[in-house]
Amino acid sequence: MLDVDLRSVLKCVRCGACRSVCPVLEEVGWESAGARGRMLVAHGISQGLDVDDDVLESLNTCMTCGMCKQMCPAGANPINVIENIRHRLVMKGDMTEAQKKLHKRITETGNSLGEESGRREWLGECTGSIKETAEYVYFVGCLGAYRYPESVIATFDVLSHFDVTLLPDEVCCGSPLIRTGFDADKMIAHNVEQIRMVGAHTIITSCAGCHNTLIQSYPDEFKVVHVSEFLAEHLSELELKRLDLTVTYHDACHLGRCRGVFDAPRKVITAVCDLKEMKTNREDARCCGGGGGVRTGYPELSLALVKKRLMDVPDGVDYLITSCPLCTKNLIEGGSDTDVIDLVELVRLAMK
Ligand code: SF4
Ligand code: SF4
Numbered sequence: 151m152l153d154v155d156l157r158s159v160l161k162c163v164r165c166g167a168c169r170s171v172c173p174v175l176e177e178v179g180w181e182s183a184g185a186r187g188r189m190l191v192a193h194g195i196s197q198g199l200d201v202d203d204d205v206l207e208s209l210n211t212c213m214t215c216g217m218c219k220q221m222c223p224a225g226a227n228p229i230n231v232i233e234n235i236r237h238r239l240v241m242k243g244d245m246t247e248a249q250k251k252l253h254k255r256i257t258e259t260g261n262s263l264g265e266e267s268g269r270r271e272w273l274g275e276c277t278g279s280i281k282e283t284a285e286y287v288y289f290v291g292c293l294g295a296y297r298y299p300e301s302v303i304a305t306f307d308v309l310s311h312f313d314v315t316l317l318p319d320e321v322c323c324g325s326p327l328i329r330t331g332f333d334a335d336k337m338i339a340h341n342v343e344q345i346r347m348v349g350a351h352t353i354i355t356s357c358a359g360c361h362n363t364l365i366q367s368y369p370d371e372f373k374v375v376h377v378s379e380f381l382a383e384h385l386s387e388l389e390l391k392r393l394d395l396t397v398t399y400h401d402a403c404h405l406g407r408c409r410g411v412f413d414a415p416r417k418v419i420t421a422v423c424d425l426k427e428m429k430t431n432r433e434d435a436r437c438c439g440g441g442g443g444v445r446t447g448y449p450e451l452s453l454a455l456v457k458k459r460l461m462d463v464p465d466g467v468d469y470l471i472t473s474c475p476l477c478t479k480n481l482i483e484g485g486s487d488t489d490v491i492d493l494v495e496l497v498r499l500a501m502k
Pocket of ligand 2: 171172173174175183184185188211212213214215216217218219228229
């Protein structure tokens with residue numbers, strides 16, 4: 151029998167209030183695809199329920215978006231329960247092929263994409279100008295480094311107005327491993343050693359997953375701020391011009407609902423152009439469909455969810471702004487009619 155934290159599981163009083171907010175349950179329709187169903191599955195496992203493909207699907211289709219936790223009247227935390235059980239199952243070898251492949255990719259290459267090329271290739275010829283020590287370090291993240299060099303270059307360019315450097319040998323923050331039930335201790339230890347080496351007191355992140363993980367799973371000796379928070383605090387030092395644009399903003403779950411960062415990106419956006427909110431926003435924003443390993447493990451489900459999210463984009467906007475490269479990727483691949491760019495790319499437009 152699996153050693154499950156029963157106190158957390160039994161906090162769920164099965165009221166069903168979360169049924170109205172879980173985007174996965176809305177899409178799939180089965181009770182096992184919502185928070186209440188997953189809590190029941192967790193309870194079943196604690197009582198010796200056999201782990202078959204249906205059980206793995208129930209637990210692994212949660213995007214860890216936090217909608218259920220936010221509104222649970224009993225104070226249950228389905229995300230913690232689900233991640234805890236995923237971990238215990240993985241430890242005993244119960245996992246999907248997608249989980250196995252993800253783990254292999256990250257442990258063999260140090261990044262979630264399985265890329266063999268250098269993580270700093272986006273820097274081009276500029277490697278020599280990187281400071282060895284600085285007050286701040288920009289934690290780039292896997293997706294940024296390998297898939298969105300233009301947004302990483304924009305971020306580093308904007309941050310170069312301050313005492314900011316990069317880690318000499320950054321590896322994946324560990325988020326995809328932790329969310330899908332694995333340990334990320336080696337990745338974390340490696341990055342922590344690097345951060346200490348550059349002497350930074352603050353880590354600046356530009357990915358919601360990295361941000362949440364650096365706060366939740368790294369030693370608290372470093373301050374962690376998202377680039378939107380950093381820029382909101384230093385707006386007056388950037389000499390930004392006003393742009394004749396109207397944009398909308400997608401709140402990433404792990405930055406917004408999970409970490410409460412709602413105002414900073416809006417402060418930055420409204421400093422340079424007009425903002426028209428998405429149909430669901432701030433605490434009520436729908437997930438892009440990519441979190442919790444769902445994008446990797448259940449691409450069709452992820453696609454259906456992002457299509458629903460895109461229906462929230464208001465008419466008459468020039469850009470859909472994000473603060474997370476995973477959201478950017480999902481929104482673009484989900485077929486967004488509106489150009490999707492990172493918040494820092496918008497800031498860079500206002501600096502020209
Ligand atoms: S997780 Fe919370 S909201 Fe959902 S059924 Fe359980 S007690 Fe109710
Ligand atoms: S975290 Fe999101 S996807 Fe997971 S059960 Fe809760 S509402 Fe559903």
